[in-house]
Amino acid sequence: MDDRTEKVAQWIIDSQRTVVFAGAGLSTESGIPDFRSPGGVWDRYDPEDFYYQNFVSSETSRIKYWQMSTEMYEPIRKAEPNPAHLAIAEMEKLGKLDCVITQNVDALHFKAGNSEGRVIELHGNATYVTCLSCGKRYDRDEIQEQLRKTQKAPLCDDCSGLLKPATISFGQAMPVRETEEAYNRSSLSDLFIVIGSSLVVEPAASMPRIAKRSGAKLVIINRDPTPYDGMADVVIHGSAGPTMAKILEQVKLHALKGMASR
Numbered sequence: 001m002d003d004r005t006e007k008v009a010q011w012i013i014d015s016q017r018t019v020v021f022a023g024a025g026l027s028t029e030s031g032i033p034d035f036r037s038p039g040g041v042w043d044r045y046d047p048e049d050f051y052y053q054n055f056v057s058s059e060t061s062r063i064k065y066w067q068m069s070t071e072m073y074e075p076i077r078k079a080e081p082n083p084a085h086l087a088i089a090e091m092e093k094l095g096k097l098d099c100v101i102t103q104n105v106d107a108l109h110f111k112a113g114n115s116e117g118r119v120i121e122l123h124g125n126a127t128y129v130t131c132l133s134c135g136k137r138y139d140r141d142e143i144q145e146q147l148r149k150t151q152k153a154p155l156c157d158d159c160s161g162l163l164k165p166a167t168i169s170f171g172q173a174m175p176v177r178e179t180e181e182a183y184n185r186s187s188l189s190d191l192f193i194v195i196g197s198s199l200v201v202e203p204a205a206s207m208p209r210i211a212k213r214s215g216a217k218l219v220i221i222n223r224d225p226t227p228y229d230g231m232a233d234v235v236i237h238g239s240a241g242p243t244m245a246k247i248l249e250q251v252k253l254h255a256l257k258g259m260a261s262r
């Protein structure tokens, strides 16, 4: 493990454009379960119940959706960033992060200290709610409280449109600006570090391939194997928090040595 973390640390130091690509595995150590691991949401709910088309067309589906979504939001509300989020925030402070492209909806990159301009949220953000008709934004906690009291799918107080957490559901279009930006940054990166993603969900899963094809070094840090392991320059099958903490420790050590030798 040491050799590999050392290598990744050196690549971060040498890189001009490091892109971090994050999945649900980055946040499991913050107490937010991923979906695919045993006991995850997909063991208990049928994904078909959560298609966007069903949400917009049926009140029964909306109520089911809000039930599942409330269950998922509870750990997100309480979560604090773990050492992997903090390491990514520290990369930004050191000037060693082009951006983090995240599939997570938990907003923990911001809690950790990353700035708005460095985080690309591909699947939206669960900490607020939007009106599907007029786009008005609501605080998630306020809507959850209203839901708890009324047990009805919430509606916009301006236009009576349907309110939905600001996350991307199955069958819902990916956000255009974020997706384009993510493809663009992936193709321009010279170091692409995947953390905690199974790399099976498209179109996000094609980004490591694009980065690699454009000449970036590819690093994969994930507990379980992924379909891209064979293409990667370094693969670490381990926990995100301790691995990233170790890498950052080495980056900082090198940075200090660099300053001392000047």
Ligand code: NAD
Pocket (backbone or CB within 6 Å): 023, 024, 025, 026, 027, 028, 029, 032, 033, 034, 035, 036, 037, 103, 104, 105, 106, 107, 123, 195, 196, 197, 198, 199, 200, 201, 221, 222, 223, 224, 238, 239, 240, 241
């Ligand atoms: P996923 O398919 O990317 O799977 C998560 C991967 O993380 C798995 O391969 C697992 O081996 C790995 N992993 C788990 N814990 C880890 C750890 N501590 N260190 C390193 N690797 C670890 O993601 P998913 O669970 O199928 O979720 C699908 C989508 O649902 C996500 O893309 C996201 O949009 C949403 N989601 C978001 C959150 C969140 O915001 N925290 C949580 C669950 C799901």
Ligand code: ZN
Pocket (backbone or CB within 6 Å): 131, 132, 133, 134, 135, 136, 156, 157, 158, 159, 160, 161
């Ligand atoms: Zn509205």
